[in-house]
Structures are given as C-alpha cells and as structure tokens.
Amino acid sequence: xxxxxxxxxxxxxxxxxxxxxxxxxxxxxxxxxxxxxxxxxxxxxxxxxxxxxxxxxxxxxxxxxxxxxxxxxxxxxxxxxxxxxxxxxxxxxxxxxxxxxxxxxxxxxxxxxxxxxxxxxxxxxxxxxxxxxxxxxxxxxxxxxxxxxxxxxxxxxxxxxxxxxxxxxxxxxxxxxxxxxxxxxxxxxxxxxxxxxxxxxxxxxxxxxxxxxxxxxxxxxxxxxxxxxxxxxxxxxxxxxxxxxxxxxxxxxxxxxxxxxxxxxxxxxxxxxxxxxxxxxxxxxxxxxxxxxxxxxxxxxxxxxxxxxxxxxxxxxxxxxxxxxxxxxxxxxxxxxxxxxxxxxxxxxxxxxxxxxxxxxxxxxxxxxxxxxxxx
Amino acid sequence: xxxxxxxxxxxxxxxxxxxxxxxxxxxxxxxxxxxxxxxxxxxxxxxxxxxxxxxxxxxxxxxxxxxxxxxxxxxxxxxxxxxxxxxxxxxxxxxxxxxxxxxxxxxxxxxxxxxxxxxxxxxxxxxxxxxxxxxxxxxxxxxxxxxxxxxxxxxxxxxxxxxxxxxxxxxxxxxxxxxxxxxxxxxxxxxxxxxxxxxxxxxxxxxxxxxxxxxxxxxxxxxxxxxxxxxxxxxxxxxxxxxxxxxxxxxxxxxxxxxxxxxxxxxxxxxxxxxxxxxxxxxxxxxxxxxxxxxxxxxxxxxxxxxxxxxxxxxxxxxxxxxxxxxxxxxxxxxxxxxxxxxxxxxxxxxxxxxxxxxxxxxxxxxxxxxxxxxx
Numbered sequence: 054x055x056x057x058x059x060x061x062x063x064x065x066x067x068x069x070x071x072x073x074x075x076x077x078x079x080x081x082x083x084x085x086x087x088x089x090x091x092x093x094x095x096x097x098x099x100x101x102x103x104x105x106x107x108x109x110x111x112x113x114x115x116x117x118x119x120x121x122x123x124x125x126x127x128x129x130x131x132x133x134x135x136x137x138x139x140x141x142x143x144x145x146x147x148x149x150x151x152x153x154x155x156x157x158x159x160x161x162x163x164x165x166x167x168x169x170x171x172x173x174x175x176x177x178x179x180x181x182x183x184x185x186x187x188x189x190x191x192x193x194x195x196x197x198x199x200x201x202x203x204x205x206x207x208x209x210x211x212x213x214x215x216x217x218x219x220x221x222x223x224x225x226x227x228x229x230x231x232x233x234x235x236x237x238x239x240x241x242x243x244x245x246x247x248x249x250x251x252x253x254x255x256x257x258x259x260x261x262x263x264x265x266x267x268x269x270x271x272x273x274x275x276x277x278x279x280x281x282x283x284x285x286x287x288x289x290x291x292x293x294x295x296x297x298x299x300x301x302x303x304x305x306x307x308x309x310x311x312x313x314x315x316x317x318x319x320x321x322x323x324x325x326x327x328x329x330x331x332x333x334x335x336x337x338x339x340x341x342x343x344x345x346x347x348x349x350x351x352x353x354x355x356x357x358x359x360x361x362x363x364x365x366x367x368x369x370x371x372x373x374x375x376x377x378x379x380x381x382x383x384x385x386x387x388x389x390x391x392x393x394x395x396x397x398x399x400x401x402x403x404x405x406x407x408x409x410x411x412x413x414x415x416x417x418x419x420x421x422x423x424x425x426x427x428x429x
Numbered sequence: 430x431x432x433x434x435x436x437x438x439x440x441x442x443x444x445x446x447x448x449x450x451x452x453x454x455x456x457x458x459x460x461x462x463x464x465x466x467x468x469x470x471x472x473x474x475x476x477x478x479x480x481x482x483x484x485x486x487x488x489x490x491x492x493x494x495x496x497x498x499x500x501x502x503x504x505x506x507x508x509x510x511x512x513x514x515x516x517x518x519x520x521x522x523x524x525x526x527x528x529x530x531x532x533x534x535x536x537x538x539x540x541x542x543x544x545x546x547x548x549x550x551x552x553x554x555x556x557x558x559x560x561x562x563x564x565x566x567x568x569x570x571x572x573x574x575x576x577x578x579x580x581x582x583x584x585x586x587x588x589x590x591x592x593x594x595x596x597x598x599x600x601x602x603x604x605x606x607x608x609x610x611x612x613x614x615x616x617x618x619x620x621x622x623x624x625x626x627x628x629x630x631x632x633x634x635x636x637x638x639x640x641x642x643x644x645x646x647x648x649x650x651x652x653x654x655x656x657x658x659x660x661x662x663x664x665x666x667x668x669x670x671x672x673x674x675x676x677x678x679x680x681x682x683x684x685x686x687x688x689x690x691x692x693x694x695x696x697x698x699x700x701x702x703x704x705x706x707x708x709x710x711x712x713x714x715x716x717x718x719x720x721x722x723x724x725x726x727x728x729x730x731x732x733x734x735x736x737x738x739x740x741x742x743x744x745x746x747x748x749x750x751x752x753x754x755x756x757x758x759x760x761x762x763x764x765x766x767x768x769x770x771x772x773x774x775x776x777x778x779x780x781x782x783x784x785x786x787x788x789x790x791x792x793x794x795x796x797x798x799x800x801x802x803x804x805x
Contacts, residue, residue: 091753095760098745121728121753128729129749135731137745352497353504355511369474369513373505377467377497384471384760 054193054241054268056300064415066292066319069406072109072269072300074193075238076133076141079108081300081321082405084312084398085143087329089113090120091136094329095387096395098137104364105395106403109141109193111324114186115150118176119169123189131191131236143324144192145304146183149201149273160200162217180224184232184242191236196271197225199245204278211249215258218247226265241268243302246291249274250283259294269300269322276305276325285314292319309338309401309425313418316405328398332390335379338397342427344372346390351376358389364396430569430617430644432676440791442668442695445782448485448645448676450569451614452509452517455484457676457697458781460688460774461519463705465489466496467512470705471764472771474513480740481771482779485517485569487700490562491526494552495545499565507567507612519700520568521680522559525577525649536576538593556600560608560618567612572647573601575621580654587625591634594623602641617644619678622667625650626659635670645676645698652681652701661690668695685714685777685801689794692781704774708766711755714773718803720748722766727752734765740772 057071072079086093086101088110093101101107112132121135129135132142148165151158155167164179178186183198199218202211222244229242244262248254262270272291275284288303295301302322303315312323328338335347340361344351351372358375359367366389378386401421408414433447448455462469462477464486469477477483488508497511505511508518524541527534531543540555554562559574575594578587598620605618620638624630638646648667651660664679671677678698679691688699704714711723716737720727727748734751735743742765754762784790 090757090759091750092759092761095764097742097761097764099741120757121749125729125749125753129731129747135747135750135753137747137750353501355505365475366473371505371511371513373497373501374467374511374513377501377511381466381496383466383468384763385468385473387760388471388473388764 054239056269056298058298060410061297062409062414063412065317065418067316067405067409067414067418068297068319068321069409070300070321072321074141074241076139076193077108079141080403080406082316082402082409083108083322084402085109085111085322085324086395086398087111087113087324087326088136090116091132093391093395094333095384095391100392101138101395102140104366104392106363106399107140107395109143110138112142112144112190112192113150114144114147114183114190115154117144117190118147118186119171123186126191127189127235133191141193142191143194144187144190144196146196146198147178147186148183148199151178152201162220164198180221181228184225184228188232188235188240191234191238192240193238194241194243194269197222197242197244199247199273201274201277202247202249204250206249208249208251208254211247211251212254215247215254218245219258219261222262222265243267243269243271245271245273245304246295247274248287250279250287252286252290255287255290256294259291263295267299269302270295271302271304272320273304275303276307276311281311284311285318288315288320289318309398310422312398312401313405313422313425316402317415317418323402328394329391332394333387335386335390337390338394338425339429340397340424342424342429344429346372346375347379358393359397362393362396363400364392366392367396430615432645432674434674436786437673438785438790439788441693441794443692443781443785443790443794444673444695444697445785446676446697448697450517450617452515452569453484455517456779456782458692458778458785459484459698460778461485461487461698461700462771462774463487463489463700463702464512466492467508469767469771470709471760471767476768477514477771478516480742480768482739482775483516483771485519486514488518488520488566488568489526490520490523490559490566491530493520493566494523494562495547499562502567503565503611509567517569518567519570520563520566520572522572522574523554523562524559524575527554528577538596540574556597557604560601560604564608564611564616567610567614568616569614570617570619570645573598573618573620575623575649577650577653578623578625580626582625584625584627587623587627588630591623591630594621595634595637598638598641619643619645619647621647621649621680622671623650624663626655626663628662628666631663631666632670635667639671643675645678646671647678647680648696649680651679652683652687657687660687661694664691664696665694685774686798688774688777689781689798689801692778693791693794699778704770705767708770709763711762711766713766714770714801715805716773716800718800718805720805722748722751723755734769735773738769738772739776740768742768743772
C-alpha cells in the first residue's frame, strides 16, 4: 500500500490523495460502505461498483469470524473471492463489536474472552489473533486490535486503556512482521489513536501512533455519543500530529456534515453505518437535506427520488413509489434507499475531492454544511 | 391487443406466438413474474428487464387497491408510471385474494363484501367495480371477476359458482364496453374458465368462455391443491375447446415441470409465486434440479450458483456465498435467489419456444421433465 498526497487545500487542512493497493487505487477523501457480514445489506456487488461507485468497502472481522467462519473464507481464497468484490477491502479488528455485541466479554492484558451472540460459544481475541484472522480474511487494509472506550469515559480508565491499546499495537506489529499475506497481495496495518475526549491523552496517543511509521493511521474512540465539538476538537488535534504523508482514517464517522467538517481538518477516509442503516428506516440524505420518506407528505409526490442524485434509482423511482414500498415493508424499499444514500455519500466525497483540487473546497463546504444539516 | 400464432408443434399441442400490446410484444409461451404490491419482491425494475428478462409482469388488484390505493396510482398516471416499468402488465381481478386473504368476506350475486387485512375497513368488489379498478391501475391485460373455487369442491357448489362466474363475466364485458382506458393505451379483458376438477363443468365453462370471443382466455381454479393428474386433464380438456387463435393463460401454475407439460397441451401464458416465494426460503430451480441452498452440503461449495444460468448472479456468486447469506438472514440472499429463479423460469420458456419453432420441443420436454423434477 502506498499513499500519494496530490494536493492540500490552501484555505483549510483538506487533502486530496491516492491510496494505491494491490486491488486498485482509491481516491481520497473517500467514504467506505460497511459490508458487515460480507454484504453491504441489500446491495449487489455490481450495484456497489457501478451505481454507488464504492472504491473500497469495509468488512467486520467479528461478524465474519463467527459467520461464515474462517474455514469458509479461506476455502474461497479470501473475502474478495468469497463475496465477488474485486476492489479494495478494509477490515476492522473485531474489537469494537466484541465490546458492543458479544453476550459477555472479559478484557485482560492478554486479550478479550467473549461469548458469541449466535450460539453462546466462547472465543478469545488477542492482538496476535486479530492479525491472524485478518490475514485469513485477506483485506487490503487491516486494523490494529484496540480497546474502543465508551462515552463518557473516566479519565483514568481512558488513560489505562490507551496505554494497553499502545502495548497491543506493538504486539500487532510484531505479529504482522512475523506472518505473510495468504493470497498473494499485500496487507497494510493501520494503528488506532485512542484517548477518549481528553486532549492530553489524544496528544500522547497520536504521538505514539505517529512514531510507529505505519502505512496509514486511524482515529478511533470517536462517534460513540460525544458532542460534535468534542468530535471536531479531538479530530483536529490528532490530525495536526499524525504524519501528513500517510492517510488518516476517522472511524465510524458520520453524518454528511461531520464528514465535510472532518475533511476540512485533514481526514482522508471514513466509514459509517449511518447511510445504510438509516436507509432501512426510510431516512434519505439528499442534496437538499434529510428526508423521512415514511412521512405522508411524500405519498403523492411523483417527482424523482433525488433530481440531483447520481444513482439510477434517483431518476427511475419517485418519492411516492419509495413511500409506498417502505409503508408496505417491501425489500425493494431498503434496496432503493440504501443505493441512494450510499451513492449520495460517495458523490459527496467525490465532489469534495474535486473542490479541494480546484481550490474551492472551503467556500463550498461552508455552504454545504448549512444545506445538508436541514430536514425537509 | 393482438395474438399472432407463429407455429404449432407437430408432435404436441405446444404453440409459439406473439402477443402484441401497446407496451410491446410478448413472445409466447411466457412466464409472468408476480409483482404483488407494485414490486417483484427484492428485484429492481432494471434487473427484471435486463437480468430476469421478464417480458410482462403481473400485479395484484386486491393488494394495489388497498395499498397504495387508486388515488396514488391514478395520480402517478397508472401502474406502469408509478413503478417505472415500461413493458406490459397483467392484473388479476382481485377475486382470488379476496377469498384467500381478506379478514372476512361475503359472496352474493351482486359481488363480494370483504374486510381489509390491513385495517379492518370494509370494501365491496363487483364485476363492474373490478373492471373500474383495473381501468385505474391501467394494466394491458385485465382479468374478469370470478369466483375461484377451492379444492376439493363439492360438485353442486362448483356448478353454481361456475354459472355465477359466467353471469359475472357478462357484467364485466358490459362494463368494459361502456368504459374507456384512462391512460391512452388499450386494455384487453381475459375471461376465466372455472368448473373445478369436473370434466362436464370444465367443458361447459370452456365452451361458454370460447363463445365470448375475447382477446385471450384464462384457465382458473387450478393449482389450488388438486393432484397433478387433475391439473393436466382439466388443462388438456379446456385447451382443446378454447379458440386456437387466442392466447391461453393458465393461472397460478406452477413448477417447471407443470409449465413444460402445460405448454405441451397448448398453454401460452403462466404466472406463479413459486419461483419468487421459494427463493425467499432458499429453494433454487436449476438446470440440474431443485436445490435447497440452506443445506450444509453447500457451505464449502465455491462453484458458481448455476453454471448454466443466464443471469449475472449465476456466475458472480457461489453456492457457498448464497448459503452464508441466507443463513445470516441477509436481504441480498433473497435478491440473488429471486433473480436466479425468475431468470431460470424465463430462460426455460424461452428455450421451450425455440424448441417449438425448430420442431424439437416434444423430445426436449420429455427429457427436461425428468431432470427438473429432481432434488439435488
């Protein structure tokens, strides 16, 4: 993996770059749709490529490890082969889901013991195991095993946890260095900055992470319930410390406004379940603001789903039709809304990149955050 | 609407024809995917056109009348406009669902009073009302309002019901003649032969229906639980009476084998929820027989879904991947399986048509029924 910084906006800290992987090049800033169990829910792989125009998707190690399991993924020749997706994939380390989804879990210095939410079976993830599993899954970018602290988080807990995350990182790096990729293409490890909402911890963590000279760096432990001002101040602080010549990935963020503001601080990569999850509840992100398509006001609105939308669903289906489908609990509603929202997110970061390159990003961003924050 | 009989197989009663409508020409024999509530569940309209290669789809009057309602469909300019489907549509009369789905219903000579299964509201369908509603929906082919008798059905009930269906047909025809299409394209009314599994009733009904000189004719009241020998003997009998220069539509049939056998008796059109409904439960119809993709035997089978399949899903996804998706209750499983099954049905009738035209239908059909009836 290799990052090429193409341009930095003179009026903000926004950057346009290229992440070269063995599965192709990603234009940054980029948004990565979440494909939890080996599928971006409700979207065919060819729709993801051609309509959403996703350049990289995210898989969840925790879910994939439990189901279908590593025997199946290895048997297929890795996740790309298994799901039929030829572009880059990033996997998280499984840590976040262990804390949020497992039936029970116990964290020690060695790692985390947890129970499957499917069948109650016991499992153990350690930094070494998380690397091995991600080697088996075969993502292009793999994440260090960390503890993602909740919000709010006691200062002393946050500090102890951060130091453990740093020790775990060293073990991840050692494990990476002593193992090989399984499918003939390279895998890059991204370490994760923690430190909750405490500036001194964030600074210490960012400096430690920066010193590891990884191929890319991530900011974790945000978008977990903290106010936007904390999200922004921590992101800005961490971006000012992380090296400029490596991509910066802000994990789990966020709304369209969050993404534009974070791009302005120098973030290059994003993932979030919001566009896909909210689509399933009828919330559409559009160029004019946020729509709840379940609202009666759309019942007789036969205008296209989004006149400015880039996906075919935006032009061929009307608001009234999607309103009907979601009221009737039809699967097609989820399919249409998910493609729309993901295509909207991808078009937004694409436009941001073009604006960075032509020098109009800052002004455009300030206008967009006003529009995109509206509910219509 | 105009039917053009192109060829009749010399070794069976199979026919190849063309049904010309204002929304395009349908090649017969044809299978019509069922789009109950204005959507073939889980399938985008462009997938239906390009991947399934559907030439005509079916809508359910009962469902569409209750939800989204005629105000919405009329507001959109008819069902084609509302759902974004430019090819022909056929609507049933609503009768079958009134009997099978409504919370309560009372049949009189005048019509049927019933309660919505959504909100308990009362509604009344009569032959005249069924025509008016189908005028509002705007299908190319609309069905007469009939009573579909259950199986088994007492002879005297079947006889009385059939005579009422005949009287209702006259009222449908009168209503058709005294009303106009609403959206500028023509609509053809198909009457329906009833008579349960009683040859004398079927003969009487087929003769009565044939005498109406409609643009096409349907065989109803079958595929309701009767043995295959009754399905076939009734179909064969009725086809021998219905006019050869009009298309024959066997309602609600059936398995791939049922369809091939019925084509051999002179049926031109089919609809059935089986390929789409069974897809949702993991049953795939393939060129080698029927598969239950939930079965553990497919867990590690990385071969394409169907090497002989015509849809893109057959080549880009493996059996193991679909097995995983359906076990994980992912929507994409339904989407893939539905496209596969519908494409299989459409490819089957397309092949049947080619075989009829080149004179090899009978031999091919006899081979296929052995293969397609297998479970693998």
